[in-house]
Amino acid sequence: xxxxxxxxxxxxxxxxxxxxxxxxxxxxxxxxxxxxxxxxxxxxxxxxxxxxxxxxxxxxxxxxxxxxxxxxxxxxxxxxxxxxxxxxxxxxxxxxxxxxxxxxxxxxxxxxxxxxxxxxxxxxxxxxxxxxxxxxxxxxxxxxxxxxxxxxxxxxxxxxxxxxxxxxxxxxxxxxxxxxxxxxxxxxxxxxxxxxxxxxxxxxxxxxxxxxxxxxxxxxxxxxxxxxxxxxxxxxx
Amino acid sequence: xxxxxxxxxxxxxxxxxxxxxxxxxxxxxxxxxxxxxxxxxxxxxxxxxxxxxxxxxxxxxxxxxxxxxxxxxxxxxxxxxxxxxxxxxxxxxxxxxxxxxxxxxxxxxxxxxxxxxxxxxxxxxxxxxxxxxxxxxxxxxxxxxxxxxxxxxxxxxxxxxxxxxxxxxxxxxxxxxxxxxxxxxxxxxxxxxxxxxxxxxxxxxxxxxxxxxxxxxxxxxxxxxxxxxxxxxxxxx
Numbered sequence: 001x002x003x004x005x006x007x008x009x010x011x012x013x014x015x016x017x018x019x020x021x022x023x024x025x026x027x028x029x030x031x032x033x034x035x036x037x038x039x040x041x042x043x044x045x046x047x048x049x050x051x052x053x054x055x056x057x058x059x060x061x062x063x064x065x066x067x068x069x070x071x072x073x074x075x076x077x078x079x080x081x082x083x084x085x086x087x088x089x090x091x092x093x094x095x096x097x098x099x100x101x102x103x104x105x106x107x108x109x110x111x112x113x114x115x116x117x118x119x120x121x122x123x124x125x126x127x128x129x130x131x132x133x134x135x136x137x138x139x140x141x142x143x144x145x146x147x148x149x150x151x152x153x154x155x156x157x158x159x160x161x162x163x164x165x166x167x168x169x170x171x172x173x174x175x176x177x178x179x180x181x182x183x184x185x186x187x188x189x190x191x192x193x194x195x196x197x198x199x200x201x202x203x204x205x206x207x208x209x210x211x212x213x214x215x216x217x218x219x220x221x222x223x224x225x226x227x228x229x230x231x232x233x234x235x236x237x
Numbered sequence: 238x239x240x241x242x243x244x245x246x247x248x249x250x251x252x253x254x255x256x257x258x259x260x261x262x263x264x265x266x267x268x269x270x271x272x273x274x275x276x277x278x279x280x281x282x283x284x285x286x287x288x289x290x291x292x293x294x295x296x297x298x299x300x301x302x303x304x305x306x307x308x309x310x311x312x313x314x315x316x317x318x319x320x321x322x323x324x325x326x327x328x329x330x331x332x333x334x335x336x337x338x339x340x341x342x343x344x345x346x347x348x349x350x351x352x353x354x355x356x357x358x359x360x361x362x363x364x365x366x367x368x369x370x371x372x373x374x375x376x377x378x379x380x381x382x383x384x385x386x387x388x389x390x391x392x393x394x395x396x397x398x399x400x401x402x403x404x405x406x407x408x409x410x411x412x413x414x415x416x417x418x419x420x421x422x423x424x425x426x427x428x429x430x431x432x433x434x435x436x437x438x439x440x441x442x443x444x445x446x447x448x449x450x451x452x453x454x455x456x457x458x459x460x461x462x463x464x465x466x467x468x469x470x471x472x473x474x
Contacts, residue, residue: 088325095455096463136454173473214473217373218332222462226333229466236410236451 002028003037003134005141006058014038014047014058019127021056024049035061042139066139073184074231075100076224077153079109079191085221090125094132094142096228101129102186103146104153108193118146150199154206158184162208163223165194169210172227176234185231189223239265240274240371242378243295251275251284251295256364258293261286272298279376303376310421311468312337313461314390316346316428322458327362331369331379333465338366339423340383341390345430355383387436391443395421399445400460402431406447409464413471422468426460 002024006014016024024030030049038047038058046061076098078089093101105113125144133141147153153160159182161175176185188208195203204210218226239261243251253261261267267286275284275295283298313335315326330338342350362381370378384390390397396419398412413422425445432440441447455463 092459092462095453095459097453135456171473173470214469216332216334216469219372222329222332225329225459225462226466226469229463230470232451232453232463233410233467233470236408 001035001037002030003039003137004058005130005134006038006040009040009060012060014040014045014060016058024058025052025056037064037137039139044139071097072182072231072235073099073158074228075102075156075184075186076227077102077104077186077188078224079104079106079189079220080111080113081109081191081221082111086125087128089221089224090128090144091132092225093228094129094138095136096225096232097138098142098224098228099140100143100145102153103144104150104188105147106150106191106199107196109191113146122146150202151206153186153188153203153208156184156186158182158186160186160188160206160208161211162188162195162200162203163190163213163227164200164210165212169212172211172213172230175209175211176230187224187227189220189227192220238272238274239267240276240374241295242367242371243275243277246277246297249297251277251282251297253295261295262289262293274301274374276376281376308334309419309468309472310336310395311465312339312393312421312423313464314339314341314423314425315461316341316343316426316457317348317350318346318428318458319348323362324365326458326461327365327381328369329462330465331366331375332373333462333469334375335379335461335465336377337380337382339390340381341387341425342384343387343428343436344433346428347430350383359383387439388443390423390425390440390445393421393423395419395423397423397425397443397445398448399425399432399437399440400427400450400464401437401447402449406449409448409450409467412446412448413467424461424464426457426464429457 004016004020006016008015030052032050032052034049036047036049038045044064044066046064047058048061050057050059074097076093078101080103090101122144129142129144188203213223213226241253241257243253245252267289269289271286273284273286275282281301281303283301284295285298287294287296311334313330315338317340327338359381366379366381425440450460450463
């Protein structure tokens, strides 16, 4: 069954985004009274589509039971990347259950974030994670948080990891095995050129544990998907 | 250092593909006597570029030592998919160390393989895995094997898994934990619509063990990357 995140719930009617009404009507070509799932504030509802020909509306039928797992919060911190790579990470990380995607300014990142374009980009990225959340039947849309400076990462609680290609640090496996007991895991991924020495030092000062990912050479956009895959695996019963 | 797979080695000269000469000359803009890495037959060489302005050639300098790990052979069997998804799997699976990608005909696959187009597609796919192998510094290019029928999969040796969304089967974690001792692991991924009952039965008859991947709903193209990530993780020391 198709799932949409609603913007608002007014009595028994859900208010959706215009794009979603369009999707219901013209992409899915739903019929009058067809049932859909609606999520709002992390609650799942069964709803139905009315007035499909005229002024379409989505009406509540009933609240649906669901198992809200107590889960480890998963945060990835990534540099600004080229559009295609960014889109890939946003979509796949959402499927793989990421909770927060923090965009961080890094010296060696090829893409510099331009403030005047940020709102437009953020709108696009928000749409991607919303659609991926609907498709992968999530109850929460991951948050996208652009940061102006690295220092604010010191406030992240829980296990904090930074992926560094050097072999002198521990493997991700050794650290994650002992770390899945905490309620939040944050993982920092660098740009192709790596972190600058200054950045590396700052992360270590802020309590990030350096880990290596094994002997494979992965592209930047592959690393978050690799990290989230192994976290899902490690947290699996 | 840039790495290329050579087609042939004639005494102290490596023969590369035309695209690679073009890459050296016009994309990388290498200088006379610049050093590169060459791989042929799983052996790594240091080489240098000569006659960069005229009739470019690549000359052997010395054989390089490398650690050839005794590794578990990793095979993924996937349906024919749309171009963009196929490209993504080929590139990322190569980074994540896949050895064989077997393309299988499945009833519910949206893309049907047309024999007359297969050679052209195979050429394109081969280029993608070659480039990804060079970039991720591999010594072997994964094989791409298009299959006409499923029955020949019965000859695969080692641990054979099929990903089925049903919850009645064991989790991938339980099966992989006990299976990393074998020398080869093959994993079958279905199309969005799943396997037909007939196909499912055939796989089970051929000794494939059904596994589920946990509670996440992943797109078809995400599954091979998830599987290879967790295998890398499980095999990590």
